[in-house]
Amino acid sequence: MPDTTFDVIVIGAGPVGENVADRVVQGGLTAAVVERELVGGECSYWACMPTKALLRDAAALRAVRALPAASQAVTGPLDAAAVLRRRDAFASSWDDAGQVSWLEGAGVKLFRGQGRIGADRTVEVVSADDEVTTLRARHAVVIATGSSARIPGIPGLADASPWTSREAASATSVPGRLAIIGGGVVGTEMATAFSALGAEVTLASLDGILPTVEPYAAELVAESLKEAGVTLYPTSGPTEVRRDDDGTVHMTLADGTTVEADEVLVATGRKPNTGHIGLEHVGLEPGDWLQVDQSLRVVGASGTPVGDGWLYAAGDVNRRALVTHQGKYQARAVGDTIVARAQGAEVDLSPWGRHASTADERAVTQVIFSDPEVAMVGLTQQAATDAGMDVRAVEYDLGSVAGAALHADGYRGRAGMVVDTSRNVLVGFTVVGPDVAELLQAAAIAIVGEVPLDRLWHAVPAYPTMSEIWLRLLETYGRDG
Ligand SMILES: Cc1cc2nc3c(=O)[nH]c(=O)nc-3n(C[C@H](O)[C@H](O)[C@H](O)COP(=O)(O)OP(=O)(O)OC[C@H]3O[C@@H](n4cnc5c(N)ncnc54)[C@H](O)[C@@H]3O)c2cc1C
Numbered sequence: 001m002p003d004t005t006f007d008v009i010v011i012g013a014g015p016v017g018e019n020v021a022d023r024v025v026q027g028g029l030t031a032a033v034v035e036r037e038l039v040g041g042e043c044s045y046w047a048c049m050p051t052k053a054l055l056r057d058a059a060a061l062r063a064v065r066a067l068p069a070a071s072q073a074v075t076g077p078l079d080a081a082a083v084l085r086r087r088d089a090f091a092s093s094w095d096d097a098g099q100v101s102w103l104e105g106a107g108v109k110l111f112r113g114q115g116r117i118g119a120d121r122t123v124e125v126v127s128a129d130d131e132v133t134t135l136r137a138r139h140a141v142v143i144a145t146g147s148s149a150r151i152p153g154i155p156g157l158a159d160a161s162p163w164t165s166r167e168a169a170s171a172t173s174v175p176g177r178l179a180i181i182g183g184g185v186v187g188t189e190m191a192t193a194f195s196a197l198g199a200e201v202t203l204a205s206l207d208g209i210l211p212t213v214e215p216y217a218a219e220l221v222a223e224s225l226k227e228a229g230v231t232l233y234p235t236s237g238p239t240e241v242r243r244d245d246d247g248t249v250h251m252t253l254a255d256g257t258t259v260e261a262d263e264v265l266v267a268t269g270r271k272p273n274t275g276h277i278g279l280e281h282v283g284l285e286p287g288d289w290l291q292v293d294q295s296l297r298v299v300g301a302s303g304t305p306v307g308d309g310w311l312y313a314a315g316d317v318n319r320r321a322l323v324t325h326q327g328k329y330q331a332r333a334v335g336d337t338i339v340a341r342a343q344g345a346e347v348d349l350s351p352w353g354r355h356a357s358t359a360d361e362r363a364v365t366q367v368i369f370s371d372p373e374v375a376m377v378g379l380t381q382q383a384a385t386d387a388g389m390d391v392r393a394v395e396y397d398l399g400s401v402a403g404a405a406l407h408a409d410g411y412r413g414r415a416g417m418v419v420d421t422s423r424n425v426l427v428g429f430t431v432v433g434p435d436v437a438e439l440l441q442a443a444a445i446a447i448v449g450e451v452p453l454d455r456l457w458h459a460v461p462a463y464p465t466m467s468e469i470w471l472r473l474l475e476t477y478g479r480d481g
């Protein structure tokens with residue numbers, strides 16, 4: 001009989017659950033994780049890693065083609081089959097042996113099966129052959145069950161065997177024609193990837209392309225998708241989808257347009273994996289996103305922690321920020337919090353405190369690997385204004401910066417910063433352009449460090465690099481605000 005009592009039990013061994021378990025073990029507690037599928041979760045096998053592998057070769061090719069002399073050395077088209085093979089390697093061929101041995105090395109006990117809350121501090125693990133093992137937690141249970149694709153109720157869609165991001169990320173061949181529903185992050189990244197791999201792509205959305213990013217960035221991505229041959233219907237969602245016996249998909253849009261395709265990808269957002277995890281035992285509604293307090297304890301409708309505060313939630317499932325790195329940041333915070341509470345030590349939840357996840361509210365970083373890339377941190381001008389802040393925003397043409405002009409002929413890019421005028425600090429930064437991802441961390445440091453603009457003038461970007469965009473933005477803003 002394996003030991004069934006642990007200090008901490010984590011349901012879900014995605015990037016977040018694994019890191020919660022590792023963190024509490026590092027803090028001296030014992031931990032078990034329950035995983036129903038592959039250790040490593042969505043990110044490793046069907047999201048971040050495979051999709052970025054699908055995008056990388058085409059990005060490298062575009063970079064070479066923007067340099068006339070180097071482009072002479074490129075003599076053939078992209079080898080789509082080789083891209084898919086490299087993608088397989090980045091998805092570990094959908095085998096989690098490597099991550100399982102990492103868990104073992106970290107001293108975390110793995111239970112395979114569907115986890116669900118049975119009673120206070122109790123998790124039942126239902127194995128593939130319906131055997132139930134009951135685990136007990138001395139200190140805490142952490143829900144890190146992540147999210148899945150949301151399929152909207154468009155007539156006919158569910159019966160048309162649509163792809164979700166999972167099928168797109170793990171595709172074994174490139175469809176001749178791909179219809180995409182949704183112009184958010186998944187929709188634009190997959191339109192970029194599959195059009196470069198040779199598919200004829202049509203994308204239909206409701207509220208534009210990348211509606212939550214700065215408009216100048218979204219416009220550049222939309223323009224570039226069109227130039228790549230993607231047909232965009234940014235404000236005309238499908239009203240009906242049907243698949244013929246011969247496999248052809250017919251999609252009718254609100255404006256009456258009909259689109260034919262070989263596959264249809266649904267990229268219309270996520271729903272939480274909370275349907276069958278026993279939430280009813282703690283008075284919560286199965287299928288809902290989990291609400292949490294500042295220490296990531298699950299709270300009920302009244303805003304107070306359920307039970308005596310033994311239940312936590314981290315990662316996608318609490319909807320604070322649906323990106324891997326923020327979820328792992330939460331994992332470190334929640335792990336340290338549980339350890340501190342188990343030891344009777346002080347928990348510091350003040351802004352930027354050791355146990356707080358303040359960056360979720362003020363400095364979420366994200367790179368959208370579209371062509372061109374969008375890298376952003378903190379608030380957009382709109383979001384800051386909606387939050388009641390007094391802000392001033394400035395933008396600058398990245399293509400006119402020497403480092404960018406050297407990087408690629410005809411470089412097109414733009415950057416902007418949002419400044420809280422009452423404190424004279426940056427609260428948002430966005431940059432769009434080829435190969436801008438690595439420019440982001442400087443902005444994250446400026447926001448988290450609340451570096452006054454007066455001091456930022458002394459952070460001198462090296463010449464000739466794309467980082468000189470900082471100097472241009474500061475000059476545009478003006479030394480006296
Ligand atoms: C197509 C796509 C591309 C993305 N690209 C990026 C990117 O480039 N960068 C980035 O930062 N983010 C990206 N994301 C977001 C990222 O994938 C998620 O934010 C991240 O995976 C969340 O981690 P998580 O551990 O919370 O959940 P998940 O990764 O979803 O892991 C949850 C785990 O819990 C398991 N589980 C669920 N229910 C149970 C249960 N009842 N019992 C046992 N186990 C259970 C699941 O099997 C899964 O293994 C992308 C998302 C998508 C869809």
Ligand SMILES: NC(=O)c1ccc[n+]([C@@H]2O[C@H](COP(=O)([O-])OP(=O)(O)OC[C@H]3O[C@@H](n4cnc5c(N)ncnc54)[C@H](O)[C@@H]3O)[C@@H](O)[C@H]2O)c1
Nearest residue numbers: 152182183184185186187205206207237267268269322367
């Ligand atoms: N590089 C990255 O960091 C990365 C990459 C992919 C995904 N993700 C994460 O995964 C999450 C999910 O991404 P997503 O793109 O699925 O969601 P999203 O919320 O980013 O975008 C969904 C889009 O679908 C549209 N839509 C909704 N219903 C529709 C309908 N009926 N018809 C047409 N369009 C409709 C919406 O208008 C919206 O633009 C995001 O939160 C994102 O942060 C991150």
